[in-house]
Structures are given as structure tokens and as C-alpha cells.
Amino acid sequence: QELAKKLTGPPGAGRMLAERLCAQCHAVGGGGSSPHAGAPPFRKLGRRLDLDMFEHQLRNFSSGHPDMPTFHFSRKDARALIAYLRSIEDR
DSSP, X not given: OHHHHHHHSHHHHHHHHHHHHTTTTSOOSSSSOOSSTTSOOGGGHHHHSOHHHHXXXXXXXXXXXXXXXXXXXXXXXXXXXXHHHXXXXXX
């Protein structure tokens, strides 16, 4: 039941967003290397970013990196992605 909750709750929705929008460059799971050499694995983003503040950044996200597209996440999607990032966080 716990696994089902992770797959259908906010972390599950966040995982689907990460896989659809980000996996071509970033390692979006709990392990592995990013396909794009300069793209940080999602499990390590909490070391580089304040995830508590990241929701606001995701609402109108632009990294400034030329390979990185601009995203406009809804509040719900931003929260789901952050919940997913927290669930795979490498501590």
C-alpha cells in the first residue's frame, strides 16, 4: 500500500513530470548518472537548492543555461515535483 501511495500521490505525479520533462538530460530516479554531463541528478538537487523555496522558482523557471528550457509549472505540479525530489533525496 505504501508503494501505491507513492505512485499515485504527489510524489508519483512529480515523478511522472520529471520523467516526461526532465529525464532526457537529468537522472530523475534514485540512482544513475544524468544523460547530459552537466545536468545534476535530481536526487542531489536538495544539496544545491533550497527545496522550500524551489516551488516559487518552478512557477516561472529559467535556469539561465542555454540547453535548459523555460518551464511554467502550476502550483500543484510544482508541489508534486518537490514532493518527488524529497522522496528520492540523497542525504
